[in-house]
Amino acid sequence: MADPVFLITGASSGIGAATARAAAQAGYRLVLAARSADKLAALADELGGAERALAVACDVTEWEQQQAMVAQALEAFGRLDVVFANAGFGGRRGFLEESPEFWRSMVLTNVYGAALTIRATIERLRESRGHLLLTGSVAGRVALPGSLYSCTKWAVTAMAQAARQELDDSSGVRVTLIEPGMTATPFFENDISAWALPPEAIADAVMYAVSRPRTVDVSDIMVRPILQPS
Numbered sequence: 001m002a003d004p005v006f007l008i009t010g011a012s013s014g015i016g017a018a019t020a021r022a023a024a025q026a027g028y029r030l031v032l033a034a035r036s037a038d039k040l041a042a043l044a045d046e047l048g049g050a051e052r053a054l055a056v057a058c059d060v061t062e063w064e065q066q067q068a069m070v071a072q073a074l075e076a077f078g079r080l081d082v083v084f085a086n087a088g089f090g091g092r093r094g095f096l097e098e099s100p101e102f103w104r105s106m107v108l109t110n111v112y113g114a115a116l117t118i119r120a121t122i123e124r125l126r127e128s129r130g131h132l133l134l135t136g137s138v139a140g141r142v143a144l145p146g147s148l149y150s151c152t153k154w155a156v157t158a159m160a161q162a163a164r165q166e167l168d169d170s171s172g173v174r175v176t177l178i179e180p181g182m183t184a185t186p187f188f189e190n191d192i193s194a195w196a197l198p199p200e201a202i203a204d205a206v207m208y209a210v211s212r213p214r215t216v217d218v219s220d221i222m223v224r225p226i227l228q229p230s
Contacts, residue, residue, distance in 0.1 A: 003028060004027075004081035004128075005030070006020075006029070006084070007069075007084065008033065009033045009034065009060050009087040010034055010086040011086070014199050016034065016086045017043055018199035020047060022207045023082075024052065024053070029052055029054075031072075032044055032047075033056045033057075033058040037055070043055070054076045056073070060109060060113030060114070061109055061112055061116070066116045066119075067120055070120045070121055074124070080121055080125060081128045081130040082130055082132075083125060083130065084135070085135065086133075086134075086135040087114070088109055088113070089106060090147075091148065093144060093145060106149065106152060110155070111152050114134055126167075129214075130174075133209065134159060134160045134176075135180070136156045136157050136160065136178065137179055137180060138222060139153045140156055140157040141179065141222070160175055160177035160219075161177075172214075175219070176206075176209040176217075178209070181225055182196040195225045195227040197223065197225050201223060205223045208221070
């Protein structure tokens with residue numbers, strides 16, 4: 001069997017890029033999707049070039065671009081085995097902070113974009129009896145004061161549960177919600193605590209979930225720094 005194929009949205013930096021590197025080391029072929037074409041192309045070259053890693057410029061809030069992403073993946077590699085709906089970003093807390101336009105973009109990316117990734121890939125995952133992962137957050141379990149970002153991640157928590165129920169035992173598709181705590185990624189810009197986790201720690205959690213035996217479905221993994229408050 002040809003090496004399995006791992007698709008990652010939000011793959012150009014942070015958790016997405018760290019997961020791509022870990023998956024490449026584990027023998028996966030990669031479909032790397034994000035809006036930043038230049039960063040994606042450099043990462044694809046690093047991870048083996050066209051035969052091992054496909055870079056696809058994709059705005060996850062655009063359905064046609066998600067469809068094109070999957071079509072390119074199938075044309076290049078013929079299958080999808082693991083899909084990681086990871087694209088997302090946050091903003092400042094406070095309902096008087098950020099602009100309504102910023103809010104709209106964040107909600108569309110974090111919630112609508114993740115749902116579109118599921119819609120675009122679900123039939124391919126059924127064919128391969130594959131694995132769907134979504135990036136939630138500790139903030140998707142405990143509401144943060146004035147945080148619309150936290151609200152979007154609560155939605156992703158529910159989305160993972162809803163997808164798991166739709167992809168019941170008969171589909172063979174596993175579903176995992178990855179819930180990072182504070183992680184040293186571009187998400188936090190310069191506001192990063194010294195004790196924040198490296199993105200590789202979250203990539204390790206992703207690879208743990210996908211490497212379990214086929215009979216094991218790791219439903220949720222929360223990973224946070226030991227010094228992070230609850």
